[in-house]
Amino acid sequence: MHRTLQLLATLGSAAALAPIRHRRSTVVMGGAGDVKKWFADSGRGDAKPSGGSLGGSGWAQTGKWVTNDAQYFVKQTSQSYKSMFAGEAAGLTAMRLASESGGEPALRIPEVFHAADFDDGKGSFIVMEFLTMGRGGDAETFGRAMARMHLATPDDPEAASGKFGFPVDNTIGATPQPNGWDDDWIKFWSEQRMGHQVNLAGDASIDRLWQQLKPRMHEFFDEDEDIQPCILHGDLWSGNIGTAAGAPSVFDPACYYGHHEAEWGMSWCASLGSGFWAGYRELIPEAAKFRMRRPLYEAYHQLNHYNLFGGGYRNAACGCLEQCLGSLD
CATH class of the missing domain: 3.30.200.20 (Phosphorylase Kinase; domain 1)
Known part of the structure; x- marks a missing residue:
């Protein structure tokens, strides 16, 4: 087992x-x-x-x-x-x-x-x-360590066979996060990530933007792009990053097996600088549509923050969705 x-x-x-x-x-x-x-x-x-x-x-x-x-x-x-x-x-x-x-x-x-x-x-x-x-630590070492985790063969047999999800549902903060297995990454992200948060929000403006974006999700990926599942921390922000005995450490996760780029959806509050990216990119080069996809992966977390805390996160979530739509025009 x-x-x-x-x-x-x-x-x-x-x-x-x-x-x-x-x-x-x-x-x-x-x-x-x-x-x-x-x-x-x-x-x-x-x-x-x-x-x-x-x-x-x-x-x-x-x-x-x-x-x-x-x-x-x-x-x-x-x-x-x-x-x-x-x-x-x-x-x-x-x-x-x-x-x-x-x-x-x-x-x-x-x-x-x-x-x-x-x-x-x-x-x-x-x-x-x-x-x-502790805090601090070598940024390049942290970047390489994250890349090595993302490159590791999944321990779970479903993920090892190419499916996205996790053996159990979990939470991101206090928000329920469904993780049913799916061999289609775009479908998984549309239904179990974006669609799930949009439904929780119950906001007409957010729903309108999402309904425009959802049928065009495939445009964020090249036809020959091979998206493989890897283990993701899932909630990687500065409060969940540290060092232990000099080694980089991450904790308090919302894990699932997904596209490695989805890990950076919380980078707006993770303070990942040039040293980190230099270390990470030594092992995982930047994909052609990486920058185009960043607001798509950020939108999930902005929506989650809106569902948890309300307030200005609504504008941030709408902004991400609008940016996604703008990149497709």
Whole structure:
């Protein structure tokens, strides 16, 4: 059994995610007894929180737990394991396997040890390797490490056969992200990415622009262009990038297997400079229509931000769609 699927079989498969706009969760820091029990039952010994909260978001809270001989990173939420942590666990595992198999330099991805619901059903938790995170690092090394992950042969058999998607649905932020397998990248992006976010938005202007763009999606790709699935972090912005023991690291993903260029849809807030691109392009040269496709891949994330936060992201999303249409005229 492939290792990503083996992890899912161990942890339990994820349920399909309902498309709920502006989905938020009340953070819970209860369930400490469940976390403590897991450490004891797994043979890791007595564990306790250390140093207080490491931060969080509107839907999760994080902290460090310690035993006599190790440190662990624990994240808790009031949502179920299936809706929040099944996808994160599988995504981290898929990225770690791809990074380890791709050669050096490699991304440092935390190992996932466990994820489960609290016994009372009022939330869930995930336990993973604790990495002491820093910022900075060598930009070219980071670029090469990302390229090596993108070039790695997928661990998942569906992706290895040329299909786009992921073994489970997951979330991007708190937005449900469907990942059903499809061997047509344009169809996958149209239906499970753009169309999904447009439907969540329920906005007449956004829908009008999308209906104009959707039938012309094929024009963003050359007929002989060979789009192969690779593992994507899926939500790569500066807050999800760091260094661990000097190596580049990425975390808090929204993974799926897709076109490698879709990784840069969040580059508007990722501060990827010339050094990064020099390293990345050593291994993956820029495609002819890369710049034409950038607003198409950015539009998904601007739409997601609008669905999560509202406000000015509506104008940004419309701007991306208009830019896409303008590039086709």
